[in-house]
Amino acid sequence: MGIEIKTVAVAGAGTMGQGIAISCAWAGYPVCLYDVNKQICERALTLVEQHLNHLVERGKISAPASAEILKRITVSTDPATLKADLVIEAIAEKWT
Ligand SMILES: NC(=O)c1ccc[n+]([C@@H]2O[C@H](COP(=O)([O-])OP(=O)(O)OC[C@H]3O[C@@H](n4cnc5c(N)ncnc54)[C@H](O)[C@@H]3O)[C@@H](O)[C@H]2O)c1
Numbered sequence: 648m649g650i651e652i653k654t655v656a657v658a659g660a661g662t663m664g665q666g667i668a669i670s671c672a673w674a675g676y677p678v679c680l681y682d683v684n685k686q687i688c689e690r691a692l693t694l695v696e697q698h699l700n701h702l703v704e705r706g707k708i709s710a711p712a713s714a715e716i717l718k719r720i721t722v723s724t725d726p727a728t729l730k731a732d733l734v735i736e737a738i739a740e741k742w743t
Pocket residue numbers: 658659660661662663664681682683687737738739740
């Protein structure tokens with residue numbers, strides 16, 4: 648008997664984080680993408696939307712399904728959002 652996953656959080660809203668968020672949301676999970684500032688979070692959401700639109704244009708997914716996936720993805724700069732059933736880390740390794 649496994650643990651039931653109801654919420655997913657992804658730390659790091661870069662290339663990997665965006666892709667992981669789309670995969671998890673596609674599988675039906677509500678996903679919160681966490682990153683260090685609002686600008687990065689908003690950019691991530693824009694890029695996620697662009698990626699989904701591209702998939703619709705290429706006939707890989709329907710427009711309503713894409714909208715449902717997008718609805719499941721939220722962004723946040725609040726570390727409290729990392730208190731999810733499944734947390735996936737996708738943070739840059741380089742210290743800045
Ligand atoms: N992109 C790839 O193809 C790829 C493939 C395999 C592994 N990886 C690994 O995955 C990780 C992420 O790669 P990426 O390409 O998404 O990098 P990226 O630079 O696109 O994104 C990294 C994100 O981490 C965020 N970040 C930095 N410090 C943070 C902190 N303290 N808390 C929260 N967010 C923080 C940055 O703001 C940035 O948005 C790296 O470790 C990389 O080596 C990447």
